Amino acid sequence: GQNIDQPTEMTATEGAIVQINCTYQTSGFNGLFWYQQHAGEAPTFLSYNVLDGLEEKGRFSSFLSRSKGYSYLLLKELQMKDSASYLCAVRNQAGTALIFGKGTTLSVSS
């Protein structure tokens, strides 16, 4: 079967650092994506990992361990506008589709 797990909700304060975890069990793996989605809007691409290790892009970093079926998204210097849902998605072996987790709703307070 295919399963992607993320925490449902997280809260943090402005200026803090937050780590959103994602574990996956899929029949194949061809890369892992993180998307940000504000309420009522389409998801926007944040990061892509296909090899083990850390990918850094400004305030956002993403880590992958394929042997553990584990990834995390790290958000630094949190801002109010970072309040959104964060979706973890795995591309299947054939590369034909993305399998999404249910998303983590992050609330940033002042």
Next chain:
Amino acid sequence: DGGITQSPKYLFRKEGQNVTLSCEQNLNHDAMYWYRQDPGQGLRLIYYSQIVNDFQKGDIAEGYSVSREKKESFPLTVTSAQKNPTAFYLCASIGTGTLQQPQHFGDGTRLSIL
């Protein structure tokens, strides 16, 4: 600007009615996708198409139909057989050739039952 256009933004369906959601892209992408999103849920794949005149069922295809007569267009029909159609529908596309390309999404169509 290149992108994906979904229309309408809001759609209401009467009992027993079929409705069609439009998705058009000018990105010259080969693959197109339809997802359904329910409140507090992730995206679930309805149908996808890798090339013109070919498409495959996703995880929740029952009650839906699609066509891919042109590369740019991938309309989704929500049939009367779909008993719980209220959801946010997202269309996406991706170019083939490099797997690290992210999917591009349209702005979505919110479908409700009258």
